[in-house]
Amino acid sequence: MxxxxxxxxxxxxxxxxxxxxxxxxxxxxxxxxxxxxxxxxxxxxxxxxxxxxxxxxxxxxxxxxxxxxxxxxxxxxxxxxxxxxxxxxxxxxxxxxxxxxxxxxxxxxxxxxxxxxxxxxxxxxxxxxxxxxxxxxxxxxxxxxxxxxxxxxxxxxNITNLKPVRLSALNYTENLYRTTISGITGTPNFLSLYHLLIPDQENLLYINPNSIEIGQAAGATSAYAAFFKTKTSLSNLKAIQGELLTYKLPLMPFVDVKVADSNWLAIQKIGITGILKAEIKNERAFFNPEKEVTNEEIKQPIKDYYYKAQIWFDDHKDVPINLENTILLVSYVGNKAVEATKTELQKKWNSSYKFPSKYDLKRVLTRREFSVIINEYLKPFDQVNVDKTGRVIR
The missing domain is CATH 3.50.50.60 (FAD/NAD(P)-binding domain)
Structure with missing residues (x-):
């Protein structure tokens, strides 16, 4: 475990x-x-x-x-x-x-x-x-x-106006998706921890009886409060998200990245951060893992997470997001040695990460590859907190 x-x-x-x-x-x-x-x-x-x-x-x-x-x-x-x-x-x-x-x-x-x-x-x-x-x-x-x-x-x-949880549709005009504790299969919808909790009603959760995903989310949330002898209003978002990811509950409802995918966890974590965003089409959320990453889509989200990223992007305007530039980015922001990072990535490329592509410094990365590298070397999901609205706290 x-x-x-x-x-x-x-x-x-x-x-x-x-x-x-x-x-x-x-x-x-x-x-x-x-x-x-x-x-x-x-x-x-x-x-x-x-x-x-x-x-x-x-x-x-x-x-x-x-x-x-x-x-x-x-x-x-x-x-x-x-x-x-x-x-x-x-x-x-x-x-x-x-x-x-x-x-x-x-x-x-x-x-x-x-x-x-x-x-x-x-x-x-x-x-x-x-x-x-x-x-x-x-x-x-x-x-x-x-x-x-x-x-x-x-x-x-004997509680008036008790209503089951409400879901939110995945969109990027607000940051609530970063507080997800369950994606809803086959839809672009998710459940925020803060929509599960009932204002002024501690240690009580009321959920739809027919949703497996929401049930699992409620289980982890109630277990957290019971185990730590605390109130549900004091639930630790990151701890609950981490527990649910450990037990393979998709927190982001990406229909094109299955749980069996070897890079599923990294893609889920980067999806939650919003560093790479889903495409909403026909009432479903697509991560598009094999699509190439663009400078424009990742520049501002990474700046939102890391002060040092602002300097790096100012010094590397509109560069392609190939493997070499990504290594320079994570080495600068994460205070890592460039050559050591190159060597480590080359060893892990096919064996640990299970990428089908060849290790090539000049090739533009796919969203899958970029997610795995950013998740491993910068750890935005694990190390950067958000508030109840999903706003990054730095």
Whole structure:
């Protein structure tokens, strides 16, 4: 696992027959968003209970009716995530056989399911929540995720004007796209962290029950607050983005760069910075990874990120963005030795980066190649912060 912000969790199982079940995150719902959210919470080393009000979740049903959608989104690592849920379900079944059959809780350390159990009442408990599921039994959680539009359930929350998250269309007249925590497959839309958070309602998230991507984003956000014992309003954007990228959730909805692409992570990170921008066509976002980079498209964005880049571009007016000039740029801005950078790049060109092209200092770079070099040698996504509007903070 790569630099996960939940890497050292203390795994303490919840007692199956306890009158009060304690968990980090409680998720209400029985559709795709509830289960992608729960999966991400458990991956991020926080404990989660999923509580369904009716129509218990069935992996077999999802396999039959939505396998194409899930397998399209959950490529590579995500496929292993589906297998992980199946393994949990198998263990849960085995556990229940050993029990009396009177309790509906699945006894897994981090991932538990309570099926078909209406909530009697739900209310604040300190900075968290308590959901009563009978006169004598309740569930206490640090964070509550509502992935259900059941009217009775929503009325039990006793919160007026509660609305699900709203999405934003990718555009570059504003910088909100830099705050994305989920791209929406097959559309130019994304979810900003700051549209997921609910003003004046700490440790509560309300999401569309049918969106796998939004569910995963909500899972990472709720796990962050629970793990660090903090408020959702204090969520760390970069930490949550990094966690989701680690688990292969596309934060930018580029339809032409798949998760299996060897340069996917670098392209996602550079896409989030806006140093290279997508083309919006027919209601879809295209990164155009094999298109040549132009001086005009990258000059101002890199200046926005680095003061020293302003000097470099003033000294190199309208130069082609070939490999040689890109090396000069990253060496100057990043305080690196030019010749050492050339040698290192030549070694990595085909072996590490998997570029099909030949190492050629005079050839103009593709957007793919430029993304990988800028991401590795300047690290704008990892090392430069943005505010809630996406404005670069230097």
């Amino acid at each position: 790569k630099k996960l912000f939940f890497a050292f969790a203390c795994l303490i199982p919840t007692l199956i027959f306890a009158q009060t079940i304690k968990t980090d995150v409680l998720i209400l719902g029985n559709a795709d968003a509830a289960y992608s959210s729960g999966l991400q919470v458990s991956r991020s080393s926080a404990s989660v209970v999923i509580l369904t009000q009716s129509n218990p979740f069935s992996l077999d049903k999802i396999k039959e009716t939505k396998s194409a959608e899930i397998y399209k989104i959950y490529e590579n690592v995500q496929l292993r995530g589906i297998a992980y849920i199946k393994d949990l379900e198998k263990k849960s079944t085995q556990t229940k056989k050993k029990n009396t059959g009177k309790d509906k809780v699945d006894g897994i350390k981090l991932f538990k399911i309570i099926n078909d159990t209406p909530i009697v009442a739900i209310e604040r408990s300190g900075s968290g929540w308590e959901a009563k599921i009978s006169k004598s039994k309740s569930i206490k959680a640090k964070v509550l995720v509502v992935a259900d539009n059941n009217d009775k359930l929503l009325s039990n929350l």
